[in-house]
Structure formats: structure tokens, C-alpha cells
Amino acid sequence: MDFSLTDEQEMLRDTARTLLAKECPPTLVRACIDDPAAADELWQRHVREWAVLGDGDLVDHVLFLEEAGRVMLPGPYFATSALFLPLVRAVDHPLAAAAAAGEVTGTVSMADRSGQWLVHDEPMHTFVVDADRVDHIAFVVPGPAVAVVATSDVRVQRIESLDLVRRYGHVDVPTQVEPVPIDPQALSEVLERATVALAAEMIGVSSWLLDHSVAYAKERVQFGRPIGSFQGLQWKLVGMAQDHERAAAAVAYAAMAIDADDDDRRRATHVAKAAAGRAARGGAQDGMQVHGGIGYTWEHDLHLYLRRAFASDALLGTADWHHDRLADLLLG
Amino acid sequence: VRLAWDERDEAFRDELRVFLDEHCPDELRRGRDFLGGQDEIPVWAQEWQAALFDHGWMIPSYPPELGGRDATAVQTLLFLEELASRGIPRSLHFGGYAIVGPSLLEFGNDEQKAMAPAAIRGDTVWCVGMSEPNAGSDLAALSTRAVLDGDAFVVNGQKVWTSYAAIAQKCFCYVRTDPTVAKHKGISVLIIEMETPGVEIRPLKQIGGSSEFAEVFFTDAVVPAENLVGDLNDGWRITMGSLAHERGGLWVEGVFAALRAIEGLVRVARERGVDRDPVVRRKLGELYERAASLRSLGYKGFSSFAQGSSAPEHSFMKLSTTELRKELYRTAMDLQGAWGAVVDPEWSSEGGRWQHAWITSLAGTIGGGTSEIQRNVIATRVLGLPKG
Numbered sequence: 004m005d006f007s008l009t010d011e012q013e014m015l016r017d018t019a020r021t022l023l024a025k026e027c028p029p030t031l032v033r034a035c036i037d038d039p040a041a042a043d044e045l046w047q048r049h050v051r052e053w054a055v056l057g058d059g060d061l062v063d064h065v066l067f068l069e070e071a072g073r074v075m076l077p078g079p080y081f082a083t084s085a086l087f088l089p090l091v092r093a094v095d096h097p098l099a100a101a102a103a104a105g106e107v108t109g110t111v112s113m114a115d116r117s118g119q120w121l122v123h124d125e126p127m128h129t130f131v132v133d134a135d136r137v138d139h140i141a142f143v144v145p146g147p148a149v150a151v152v153a154t155s156d157v158r159v160q161r162i163e164s165l166d167l168v169r170r171y172g173h174v175d176v177p178t179q180v181e182p183v184p185i186d187p188q189a190l191s192e193v194l195e196r197a198t199v200a201l202a203a204e205m206i207g208v209s210s211w212l213l214d215h216s217v218a219y220a221k222e223r224v225q226f227g228r229p230i231g232s233f234q235g236l237q238w239k240l241v242g243m244a245q246d247h248e249r250a251a252a253a254v255a256y257a258a259m260a261i262d263a264d265d266d267d268r269r270r271a272t273h274v275a276k277a278a279a280g281r282a283a284r285g286g287a288q289d290g291m292q293v294h295g296g297i298g299y300t301w302e303h304d305l306h307l308y309l310r311r312a313f314a315s316d317a318l319l320g321t322a323d324w325h326h327d328r329l330a331d332l333l334l335g
Numbered sequence: 336v337r338l339a340w341d342e343r344d345e346a347f348r349d350e351l352r353v354f355l356d357e358h359c360p361d362e363l364r365r366g367r368d369f370l371g372g373q374d375e376i377p378v379w380a381q382e383w384q385a386a387l388f389d390h391g392w393m394i395p396s397y398p399p400e401l402g403g404r405d406a407t408a409v410q411t412l413l414f415l416e417e418l419a420s421r422g423i424p425r426s427l428h429f430g431g432y433a434i435v436g437p438s439l440l441e442f443g444n445d446e447q448k449a450m451a452p453a454a455i456r457g458d459t460v461w462c463v464g465m466s467e468p469n470a471g472s473d474l475a476a477l478s479t480r481a482v483l484d485g486d487a488f489v490v491n492g493q494k495v496w497t498s499y500a501a502i503a504q505k506c507f508c509y510v511r512t513d514p515t516v517a518k519h520k521g522i523s524v525l526i527i528e529m530e531t532p533g534v535e536i537r538p539l540k541q542i543g544g545s546s547e548f549a550e551v552f553f554t555d556a557v558v559p560a561e562n563l564v565g566d567l568n569d570g571w572r573i574t575m576g577s578l579a580h581e582r583g584g585l586w587v588e589g590v591f592a593a594l595r596a597i598e599g600l601v602r603v604a605r606e607r608g609v610d611r612d613p614v615v616r617r618k619l620g621e622l623y624e625r626a627a628s629l630r631s632l633g634y635k636g637f638s639s640f641a642q643g644s645s646a647p648e649h650s651f652m653k654l655s656t657t658e659l660r661k662e663l664y665r666t667a668m669d670l671q672g673a674w675g676a677v678v679d680p681e682w683s684s685e686g687g688r689w690q691h692a693w694i695t696s697l698a699g700t701i702g703g704g705t706s707e708i709q710r711n712v713i714a715t716r717v718l719g720l721p722k723g
Binding site: 217221228229232234238240241244250325326331 | 340409597601604605610613616617619620621623624625627628629631632634635637638639641642648651654655710711713714715717718719720721722723
């Protein structure tokens with residue numbers, strides 16, 4: 004297993020980091036809380052050209068998603084490139100090319116009322132990411148099959164979410180549209196890819212939390228010295244770093260396993276999402292503790308990441324759920 | 336980023352597999368979790384280490400005269416991986432090949448360098464005199480005193496937790512040669528023959544019942560001045576090297592032992608009829624997640640290392656794998672319920688293997704730098720936090 008990046012991959016990551024640091028400042032992210040259209044220009048001018056990564060090697064897509072997670076990139080990027088595009092591509096839908104080109108946006112509607120992404124025949128789907136903000140919704144329906152519908156043709160009910168930036172909706176499943184069958188194996192591969200993509204975004208979240216907490220511990224002085232010199236805080240930060248590092252490695256490995264269609268791809272997917280969930284949630288809670296009172300204010304960005312960490316852990320399977328799936332693979 | 340190594344490396348692995356299938360003694364094929372505790376080294380173990388050396392499989396990155404085959408870093412990793420996944424150790428006494436041999440080659444004079452092949456082949460058994468009663472985690476506080484008197488050092492003091500001292504012929508010993516300067520600056524390394532008058536060894540029985548450690552007492556032991564390794568009072572640099580040699584590939588063993596332990600937990604859960612219990616299932620899933628993600632972290636660190644970058648990932652590996660192993664073996668005891676308290680080979684799962692592994696795993700977070708020291712080191716050197 005060789006984790007080293009090629010020169011092109013290093014360049015992809017550096018370009019994305021520079022671009023997003025400049026074009027997606029915290030002020031823009033916060034503007035989207037009240038008005039999601041605040042990110043429209045960012046999407047149009049800078050981000051949509053990166054949607055094509057959802058069509059290629061997952062290892063490359065993962066690099067961009069980590070950067071996206073670090074700045075909490077608002078807008079339809081995740082739903083379009085990590086959910087919609089791989090699914091419509093798997094059924095050769097004519098919209099795939101336009102989605103890859105960033106000309107249309109979309110999301111996937113699949114989860115049932117329990118929040119599980121399993122094929123079911125309930126009349127309403129939920130946890131539909133950015134359902135009210137994209138052009139098209141691809142429904143996964145019994146068969147399994149995929150029905151792609153314009154958002155304007157379905158009833159979307161926004162549900163307020165813990166995450167202030169990523170929106171969720173309930174969507175009524177349309178009955179008049181003829182779905183296209185999808186091979187169950189292909190569907191599960193699309194979901195694996197989406198799960199690892201989300202885990203990658205969460206690595207960006209835990210890296211933001213770690214970096215800011217370490218930096219704050221070096222700056223903040225109490226009892227005449229930086230609080231980062233106290234062992235109690237040092238060990239907490241070491242624990243955050245430990246969980247972040249192994250989750251980041253697990254995500255990179257899962258992306259490689261999926262790209263290579265390795266036998267280990269399913270296990271690797273569960274490991275990546277569970278590890279990323281633990282790292283992001285733990286990093287958010289411990290990061291809050293390291294920041295003390297200042298981290299508990301609305302003005303500080305920490306709570307945006309805290310909310311994102313917990314919401315993302317809950318999406319596409321919590322760490323507990325993925326642990327149970329690993330147990331199924333280990334114990335039968 | 337890619338999953339497989341190139342063809343040349345895979346050919347290397349194939350050659351190793353053939354060698355292992357042909358030469359590995361039966362005693363090592365059982366894939367036990369831990370070895371050691373022997374009062375003497377069995378003949379089969381001596382022959383195994385010599386065979387590895389003679390075929391260039393002892394330290395593959397070394398040239399043939401040092402028991403290697405000029406292997407690349409990637410090949411060395413494949414080698415460690417293959418051994419670790421089968422649970423096969425190279426030697427029952429790691430001090431000689433893992434610490435003393437490499438240190439002699441790096442810091443010794445020509446005569447001392449010439450001792451390295453025998454140390455690596457296991458023909459000479461070495462112990463390493465580091466810890467003392469008042470110098471454990473604070474190794475630089477060591478006080479075993481060596482005073483240069485004419486052409487010899489006179490050594491007085493005590494070492495403790497000295498692995499294999501009872502079976503060793505030589506000791507690679509850290510001594511204080513200048514007590515008047517800062518503690519890191521007055522340490523030197525001496526090669527001390529264990530037969531030297533004034534050297535007394537008392538085996539130290541461990542909680543598991545075996546005695547691979549010993550206390551070593553020095554009372555006016557006379558050591559020739561030419562047995563000094565490196566420069567006088569420059570021993571701290573050698574200590575740092577010793578610990579690095581010890582740690583280099585240990586993560587591979589730690590990770591694969593953890594993955595093997597999980598296979599064992601699955602067996603125990605089934606045997607005890609708790610494999611449908613949702614609490615047990617979730618716990619095993621979580622343990623697998625930790626072991627598998629650490630395997631990825633180890634390889635990721637290795638990839639940076641092989642490219643010549645520093646690998647902060649590896650700082651986490653000793654800490655994480657030893658803590659994980661404690662939890663794995665403790666879980667194996669939990670799965671057995673009341674039978675976790677039984678070590679009778681007739682009644683206990685797999686002959687009391689898990690209880691033994693659990694007791695032994697408790698040493699993992701103490702020896703070679705405690706978990707607490709590892710956390711302090713990561714805090715200051717990896718995260719750059721100010722010293723407390």
C-alpha cells in the first residue's frame with residue numbers, strides 16, 4: 004500500500020486549498036445560514052468545475068472533499084458530485100454529463116424514516132441533502148431502480164437541521180415517473196463511494212478542529228503560561244490528533260480500495276466512516292473544551308463545526324451503525 | 336496512491352514465502368501472541384535466527400555479510416508484514432539484532448563494528464543496560480557510575496528490567512561518566528562482559544511468572560577502556576539511536592497482532608455463544624475499526640518515510656497499538672464471562688492463551704517508553720505545544 008501522492012494530486016490539493024481559503028471565508032459560510040443563495044456565485048464561478056471529480060478516481064475526489072470540509076463549503080457541491088453524479092452515472096442517465104460539467108445540480112433521495120439508506124417503498128423519503136437547493140433529485144426506489152425528477156416537480160419539505168449550513172428535506176416519492184433499473188451491486192458501490200466521500204469531508208472538519216484547538220492552546224495564557232503547556236490539555240489534544248490521523252489514513256485507504264475494486268472495499272468503507280465519525284465528534288467535543296468559554300459563543304466558528312461533525316456522523320450511517328456492519332462481516 | 340507494490344517487490348515477497356515455508360521451525364508456526372520468558376534459548380530458536388542471517392533474511396536492508404540482501408525500504412516493509420501476519424519472530428532476544436547490532440555499526444570503532452554480525456546472527460547474546468531503579472521514564476537520570484582509572488573503567492551501580500541478562504554474554508551498558516554536568520551530557524556506553532568479576536545477575540520474576548528480565552548489579556567491575564562505544568560522555572546520542580532502532584518496524588508487528596487477536600475474538604465469541612449479542616458485536620466492530628485504521632496509518636507513515644519525509648504518523652503507532660492490544664485481550668477475557676478467571680488449560684479458551692496474552696500486554700504500555708511519555712512527546716514534538 005503506497006499512500007504517497009503524485010505531483011498532480013499534490014497540486015490538486017494545494018490549488019483547492021488556496022482557492023477555498025480565498026473564495027470561501029467564514030463570513031460567506033455564515034451568510035448561507037440565513038440565505039443559502041449567498042453561495043450561488045461561489046458555485047457558479049469557482050466550484051462547479053470541480054464536480055467532475057465525482058466521475059473519476061475517488062482518491063482525487065477525496066482530496067478536494069477534505070479541503071471542502073475544512074472550510075465547510077456551502078452549496079450543492081457535495082450532493083451533486085458525491086451523491087447525484089455517481090448514481091446517475093451508474094444508470095447511464097443523460098444528465099450525468101451535465102452534472103459532471105457542473106451545469107446542473109442534483110441530490111439523491113433514498114433514506115427511510117429511520118434514516119437508513121436502504122431500498123424501501125415508503126411514500127416519503129427523508130434526509131435528502133440540499134433537497135430544496137438543487138435542480139434534480141434522483142430517487143432510489145424498489146427494484147432497485149432510479150427515477151430522476153426535476154425538483155420543481157416534487158414536493159419538498161425542508162426540515163430544520165442541527166447543521167446550520169447543510170440543509171435536509173423530506174421529499175414525496177413521485178409516482179408517475181418510470182424508473183430505470185439499477186444493478187444492486189452497482190447501487191451498493193455508489194453508496195460506498197458516497198460514504199467515503201462524506202468521511203473525507205469529515206476529515207476536513209476534524210483537521211480544522213485540531214488545528215484551531217492546538218493554535219488556541221498555544222496562544223491562550225492562564226496562570227502565566229500558555230494553556231497548551233498543561234499536561235491535561237496536551238493529552239486531550241494528542242487524543243484528538245490520534246483519532247484524526249488514523250481516520251484520515253482509513254479514508255485514504257478506503258478510496259484506494261474502491262478505486263482498485265479491491266475485495267476489502269466494503270470493510271474499508273465501514274472503517275473509514277466510523278473512524279471519521281469518531282474523530283469529528285470527539286474533535287468537536289474536546290475542541291470545545293480546549294477553547295473554553297470563547298468556543299461556546301455564537302460568534303466563534305467552532306459550533307458550526309461541532310454541528311457539522313455530529314450531523315455528518317449521523318448521515319449515511321453513524322459510527323455505531325458501521326461498527327455493527329463490520330460485526331456482520333466478521334461474525335456473519 | 337496505489338494499493339499494490341511493483342512486480343519486483345512482489346517477487347521479493349514470493350521468495351520470502353518460499354523461504355518461510357521451508358525453514359520456519361514448527362515451534363513458531365503456532366502464531367502465539369507473545370514469546371519470551373525462556374530461561375535459555377532453545378536450539379531450534381538459535382538455528383532459526385542463524386538460518387535467517389545466512390539466507391539474508393535477518394535484516395533485509397543490510398548487505399549479505401550482515402544478514403541481509405540490500406533490500407529497499409518497501410521490501411523491508413513487505414518482509415515485516417509477512418512475518419507479522421504469520422506471527423513469526425526473528426529471534427527470541429531482540430536486543431542484539433534490533434538495538435546492539437545497529438548501534439555498534441553506527442557508533443562503534445572498527446573492532447566494535449566487527450561484533451555486529453554475531454550480535455545480529457544471535458551467536459552472541461546481548462542485553463541492553465538502560466533502566467535503573469531511579470531511572471525509568473527519566474532515563475537520563477541513570478546513576479550507574481563508571482570511573483576511568485588508568486586503562487580501565489571501574490563500574491558501580493545497578494540496572495533493572497534488563498531483558499535477557501541471565502542468558503546474555505555481553506551487556507551494552509549506559510553509565511554515568513561525568514556527574515558534574517547536565518544529566519544528558521555525562522552519559523557513556525560501555526561493552527561489559529557478563530562474566531566480569533563484580534557483575535551479579537538476579538532474575539526478576541514478572542507477574543506472568545517468567546523471568547526474562549533481571550536486575551544486574553555492578554560492584555567495582557573493571558571494564559577495559561577500549562570497551563567505550565563512541566566518545567566519552569556522548570552516550571545520550573546513542574540512546575536516542577537505540578530507541579529509534581527498537582521502534583522502527585514495531586508498528587507492523589503491533590498492527591498484525593491486533594488483527595490476529597480480532598480473529599481470535601471471533602472464535603471465542605462463537606465458542607462462548609455470545610456472537611449474536613448486540614453489545615459484543617458492536618464492540619468487535621469497533622475494535623476492528625481501530626485495528627484496521629491503525630494499519631492504514633502505519634502504511635501512510637511509511638509512505639512518507641520511504642519518500643524521505645518525516646513521518647509524524649509513526650509517533651502515534653507505539654502508543655495506539657499497545658493501548659489497543661490491552662483492550663483486545665481484556666475483551667477476550669470479558670467474552671469468556673466467569674471463565675475469564677480460569678487459566679486451567681483444560682477449561683480455559685485455547686489453553687489460557689487469552690489470560691496470558693492479557694497479562695503480557697500490560698507491559699506493552701510501560702516498556703520502551705510508557706504511553707504517558709509517548710503522549711508528552713507527541714504533544715511537544717508533533718503538535719508543537721510548549722513544554723510543561
